[in-house]
Amino acid sequence: xxxxxxxxxxxxxxxxxxxxxxxxxxxTWYAGLKDEFKRLLMxxxxxxxxxxxxxxxxxxxxxDLTGIILTCDRSGLIGMIRILVVAIIANQSVYxxxxxxxxxxxxxxxxxxx
Numbered sequence: 001x002x003x004x005x006x007x008x009x010x011x012x013x014x015x016x017x018x019x020x021x022x023x024x025x026x027x028t029w030y031a032g033l034k035d036e037f038k039r040l041l042m043x044x045x046x047x048x049x050x051x052x053x054x055x056x057x058x059x060x061x062x063x064d065l066t067g068i069i070l071t072c073d074r075s076g077l078i079g080m081i082r083i084l085v086v087a088i089i090a091n092q093s094v095y096x097x098x099x100x101x102x103x104x105x106x107x108x109x110x111x112x113x114x
Contacts, residue, residue: 005053005068009083012049013091016042021098031100031107042091050084 020030020042030038056062057080058072070076100108 003066003068005070005079005083006086008066008068009050009053009087010090013046013087014094016045016049017091017094017098021095021104022101024103027101028103028107031104032111034111042095043088046084046087046091050080050087053083054080 019026021027030041033041053062054070054072054077056065057068057070057076063069070079
């Protein structure tokens with residue numbers, strides 16, 4: 001199977017989601033945040049990843065590291081926006097179906113009592 005930009009973005013998005021769901025300490029901190037902030041934080045991280053990938057493509061390091069070719073022009077930027085949308089969908093899909101640990105459920109319930 002060939003590594004595509006969409007596959008790479010989806011994998012990074014899924015990894016981010018799983019990190020925030022299951023890493024002890026990080027998962028309870030994240031669960032304690034307000035929902036609006038959680039969404040903005042995750043969106044910001046995914047945009048940051050997209051910017052880094054685009055910069056690596058512009059410096060031709062992305063092709064050297066992964067074999068993925070993205071052009072550093074208008075069509076490449078439009079492609080990166082499309083890839084960002086795929087990453088957001090993958091990230092939120094995995095987060096919504098991931099099981100919540102007891103510590104996360106406790107952190108969420110404590111947040112709701114304030």
